[in-house]
Amino acid sequence: MRMDVLGAVRAWHDDGSAIDLGGPRHREVLARLAAAEGRLVTADTLVADLWAEPGAGSLGALRTFVAALRRAVEPGRAPRTPPRLLVTEGPGYALRLPREAVDARRFEDALAAARRPPHEVTALGDALAAWCGPAYADFPDAPWAQRERARLEELRLQGVELRAGALLDAGAGAELVAALREHVAEHPWREPAWGLLARALYRDGRRADALATLRRARAMLVAQLGLDPGPELRRLESALLDGSAYVEAGPRPWPGAGAPLGPRTTVSLARTLAIAGGDALVSARRDRLTAIRAAERTGDVALTARVIGAYDVPAIWSRSDDPEQSRAVVEAAGRTLAALGPDGPPGLRARLLATVAVESRSGDVSGAGGTTAAAAAREAEALARGLDDPALLAFALNGVFLQSFARPGLAGERDAVGAELVALAARHEVPTFGILGRLARLQSASALGRLTAGEAHAVAAEELAAAHESPLVAVLTAWFRARVLAARSAEPGGPSPAEAAAAYRAADASLAEAGMPGLHRGLLPLALLGLRLLHGRSAPTGPRLDWGPHLPWARPLVLLAGDDVDGARAALAAQPEPPRDHLQEALWCLTAHAAARLGEPEAAARAAAALRPARAEDAGGASGMLTLGPVRRYLDEAGAVGGS
Numbered sequence: 001m002r003m004d005v006l007g008a009v010r011a012w013h014d015d016g017s018a019i020d021l022g023g024p025r026h027r028e029v030l031a032r033l034a035a036a037e038g039r040l041v042t043a044d045t046l047v048a049d050l051w052a053e054p055g056a057g058s059l060g061a062l063r064t065f066v067a068a069l070r071r072a073v074e075p076g077r078a079p080r081t082p083p084r085l086l087v088t089e090g091p092g093y094a095l096r097l098p099r100e101a102v103d104a105r106r107f108e109d110a111l112a113a114a115r116r117p118p119h120e121v122t123a124l125g126d127a128l129a130a131w132c133g134p135a136y137a138d139f140p141d142a143p144w145a146q147r148e149r150a151r152l153e154e155l156r157l158q159g160v161e162l163r164a165g166a167l168l169d170a171g172a173g174a175e176l177v178a179a180l181r182e183h184v185a186e187h188p189w190r191e192p193a194w195g196l197l198a199r200a201l202y203r204d205g206r207r208a209d210a211l212a213t214l215r216r217a218r219a220m221l222v223a224q225l226g227l228d229p230g231p232e233l234r235r236l237e238s239a240l241l242d243g244s245a246y247v248e249a250g251p252r253p254w255p256g257a258g259a260p261l262g263p264r265t266t267v268s269l270a271r272t273l274a275i276a277g278g279d280a281l282v283s284a285r286r287d288r289l290t291a292i293r294a295a296e297r298t299g300d301v302a303l304t305a306r307v308i309g310a311y312d313v314p315a316i317w318s319r320s321d322d323p324e325q326s327r328a329v330v331e332a333a334g335r336t337l338a339a340l341g342p343d344g345p346p347g348l349r350a351r352l353l354a355t356v357a358v359e360s361r362s363g364d365v366s367g368a369g370g371t372t373a374a375a376a377a378r379e380a381e382a383l384a385r386g387l388d389d390p391a392l393l394a395f396a397l398n399g400v401f402l403q404s405f406a407r408p409g410l411a412g413e414r415d416a417v418g419a420e421l422v423a424l425a426a427r428h429e430v431p432t433f434g435i436l437g438r439l440a441r442l443q444s445a446s447a448l449g450r451l452t453a454g455e456a457h458a459v460a461a462e463e464l465a466a467a468h469e470s471p472l473v474a475v476l477t478a479w480f481r482a483r484v485l486a487a488r489s490a491e492p493g494g495p496s497p498a499e500a501a502a503a504y505r506a507a508d509a510s511l512a513e514a515g516m517p518g519l520h521r522g523l524l525p526l527a528l529l530g531l532r533l534l535h536g537r538s539a540p541t542g543p544r545l546d547w548g549p550h551l552p553w554a555r556p557l558v559l560l561a562g563d564d565v566d567g568a569r570a571a572l573a574a575q576p577e578p579p580r581d582h583l584q585e586a587l588w589c590l591t592a593h594a595a596a597r598l599g600e601p602e603a604a605a606r607a608a609a610a611l612r613p614a615r616a617e618d619a620g621g622a623s624g625m626l627t628l629g630p631v632r633r634y635l636d637e638a639g640a641v642g643g644s
Contacts, residue, residue, distance in 0.1 A: 001073050001085060002101040003034055006152070007132030009139075011073065019072050022065075024138070025050060029065045030073075031136055033086070033095035034102055035148045040474065040510070042092035045466040049144045066093060090478075090506075103130055104152060111159045114166070121166040128159055143467075157187060164196045173203025188220060191230050198236055211240045231298040289325050292332050301339045302348065308333050309351025312395040314436035316443075316476070318361050318405055318581035319549070321518040326359040333359075346383045350392055353380035357399025361581070377403040394424050394433035401440055405580045408588065408631075409613030411622055415444035425464075435464045435473060442480060443582070443624035447617045451484050454624070475514050478507040479625035486527070487618075487627050490534045497535055501528060504626075522548025526586065527626035529554060530619070533593065534629050552576060553587040556594035568594065572603055577610075585611065586620035589634040596637035604638035611635055 001019070003011045009031045011019040021027045032049055033041055047058045066086060070077070073085050087094050099105040110127035113120045135152040139145040160183055164176055180197040187193055194217035201210035214229075214237045221227045229237075288311050295307040308329065320326040333352045340349060353376040360373030377399035384393040401417045404410050418440030425434025438461035445454035458477040465473035482503035488494035508524040525545045532540060539557035547554045552575050559568035572594050578587035592607035594600075611631055619628035628634075 001097060003030075003097065004103045004130075004132070005031060005034055006103045006107065006130060006135050008137050009034075021072060022068055025061070026065045026069055026072075028139055028142065029062065030069055030086075030095065031139065032144055033093060034097070034104075035136070035144065036094065036471065037099075037105065038094055038096055039471050039513075040089045040092050040094050042090075042462075042466070042474070044091070046092065048466055049142065103127075104135060106130075107152075107159070108155060111155055111162070114159070114162055119166055121163050124159055124163050128156065128163065131156060147468075157183075157190065161190070161192050161196060164200075165192075168196065168199050168203065171203075173200050176200040177204060189225070191217070191221075191233055195233055195236050198240070202240065207240060211237065214240065231300050231303070289328060292329065296332060296335075301336060302345070304332070305336050305340060305344075305348040305352055308336060308355055309348065309395075311355070312351070312391070312398075314398055314432050315358050315361070315402060316436060316439050317516065317519045318402055319518040319579070320359065320361045321516050323518075326361065330356050330359045347387055347389065347392060350380045350383035350387065350389075350396060353377070353383070354392075354396045354399045357396075357403050361402055373399075374403045374406065390424050390428035391430050391433075394421060394430045394436075397421055397424075398433070398436060401436075405582065405584060405622075407580070407613060408585045408611055409615075409617060411444045411447035411614075411617055414622075415441055415448075418444060431464060431468045432470065435461050435468070435470055438464065439473070439476060439624070442477075443622055446480065446483060446624040446627075447585075447621040449487075449618050449621065449630070451487065454480060455484070472514055472516070475507070475510045476624065478510060479504075482507045482527070483621075483623075483625055483627050486531045486534065487629075489531070490629070497531055500531055504528060504531070507625075522546060522550040523625065526550050526554065526583070526620075529557070529590075530586065530626050530628035534627070549579075550583070550587065553578065553590040556598070557590060560594070560597060565598070569598055569600070572598060572600060575603070582623040583620065585614050585617060585622060585631060586626070586628055589619040589628050589631060592634040592638040596634075596641050599641055601641050604641045608635055608638040611638075 009027050011021060013019060021030060028050055046062055047054045051058050070083050070086050074083060085096055087096055107127040110123045114124040135149045136145040177200045180200050184193045184197050198210040198213045214233060218229050221229055291307050295304040333355045337352050357373050357377035380396035381400055384396040397417055401414055404414050418437045421433050421437025425431055438457045442454045442457035458480050461473050462477055485495050485503045486500040489497050489500045504527045511520045525547050529539050538561035541558055541561050555571040556568040559571055575591060578584040588607050588610045591603060595603035614631045615635055617631050619631050620626045
């Protein structure tokens with residue numbers, strides 16, 4: 001099966017015959033699932049997206065649509081044979097099509113290829129020609145379609161400009177003028193488009209027209225927006241006046257890009273893509289650093305500050321997915337803070353400081369500009385409160401949250417930050433930070449063993465995520481529910497450990513595709529270890545277990561499970577302090593447990609001293625994703641060998 005969504009929604013069998021998708025609701029179900037790119041969409045989300053006011057029969061109607069679509073897309077499927085394309089998964093459905101089977105995905109892949117050397121633009125031209133109208137044109141008023149349409153339209157415009165820039169670089173000129181005039185007329189706020197048109201006119205021997213084009217752009221930007229043209233348009237205008245070679249070459253392309261795109265536009269797109277997760281999140285991280293480097297090359301300090309601070313994507317996890325990139329971002333923020341000086345615009349300083357606080361996670365990177373990350377978080381918060389800027393305050397509070405892991409036992413403080421974020425989101429238009437607030441409160445409730453409250457926050461986060469296309473939330477809440485099963489498996493009449501382990505594995509399978517390696521690596525073995533400890537069993541062993549960054553704390557228990565007491569003792573002696581992140585209580589508890597089993601009073605005392613402030617909390621609960629049981633259990637174990 002293949003499917004087109006760049007225009008009216010249509011589908012074909014592999015033999016080229018058209019698929020009768022049925023009525024508008026049937027088509028919308030299939031289109032909504034296609035937009036999810038193979039990810040699960042819950043039935044509740046589909047109902048909310050299809051009906052402005054869902055009724056009692058909406059869920060039943062949805063199931064009827066799905067059944068009809070299954071018959072249409074797989075007409076030869078034998079009775080009682082599981083569907084291959086439109087599958088049931090957990091509480092919802094997913095459409096399992098390869099990327100090349102959907103025209104929107106083919107377009108995105110062609111755009112990505114054109115950005116990488118050797119900048120293949122022929123395929124991009126073909127992909128642009130395949131657009132038959134606005135994406136998901138059948139559903140002009142559906143909020144889910146409007147969001148996806150806006151995202152794809154931004155990519156289309158970038159594709160048009162990327163291809164035009166590459167063709168200009170290859171010697172084209174006159175043949176591009178008409179198309180670029182139309183492009184500028186339709187999108188007058190896109191500065192790269194004006195620059196491309198000016199270059200095409202110049203290449204056609206029309207230097208005066210090229211200069212007039214740039215002056216029209218300047219007049220329009222100043223009159224309508226109160227903005228001066230960006231540095232690239234200014235350089236191009238100067239080159240036209242003095243006849244320098246810059247007008248022929250155009251702006252210097254960034255690494256991996258085939259044509260000039262404004263760094264502000266790129267970082268804005270990266271921020272949008274990051275929320276989608278998966279490959280889009282990975283791409284967003286890459287594009288963000290590219291934009292920062294491009295901004296620094298302009299020498300415009302204020303522009304650089306805006307580009308660095310514009311990536312205010314909520315961050316819930318205290319370990320970076322890309323420590324090297326985080327370090328580069330923090331260093332750039334430090335350089336820019338120094339260039340702005342202490343009397344620089346407070347809004348720009350606050351965004352840079354918040355960026356330092358958010359990116360300096362879990363000890364992966366240090367603070368910048370002569371300040372620690374924790375101090376940066378506090379200063380950003382103070383500046384944001386003074387400016388009375390809710391969006392900026394939400395970003396600053398994200399930094400405060402991520403810097404609140406200085407020691408175990410601070411779940412209450414993080415809950416207060418989460419509560420303020422939820423309140424901010426309710427009063428102002430910062431919905432993604434409302435999701436962050438709910439997840440922060442979920443984690444705090446989990447740490448304090450308040451699982452019913454945690455479930456309420458999980459549901460609230462999922463509702464916000466469904467309204468604002470944040471698929472990563474369902475990944476995190478699935479882990480929370482697996483953590484709840486694990487805790488209840490230790491209660492009389494609770495679920496079995498096997499059920500809890502299966503829930504952990506299912507949650508891990510979704511996390512593997514989420515584009516968050518800093519969270520994913522080593523999490524499942526640690527969760528399974530916690531489950532085994534809850535039931536008095538030894539650590540899991542096996543060569544296929546990847547403990548990731550948690551290995552130093554798991555290793556003594558793994559060696560003990562293999563009866564290697566001497567090796568376990570040596571591993572315990574070599575153990576560093578846990579990083580100051582979501583899992584520090586869990587890792588300290590592993591130290592305490594290993595020390596108790598090995599009869600090592602010094603290690604036990606060290607773990608007990610760290611854990612004492614968290615005595616009322618749950619080991620691993622601060623993650624909202626796993627549990628080792630109450631911290632007090634491990635404190636008591638440590639105390640039995642001299643750790644009290």
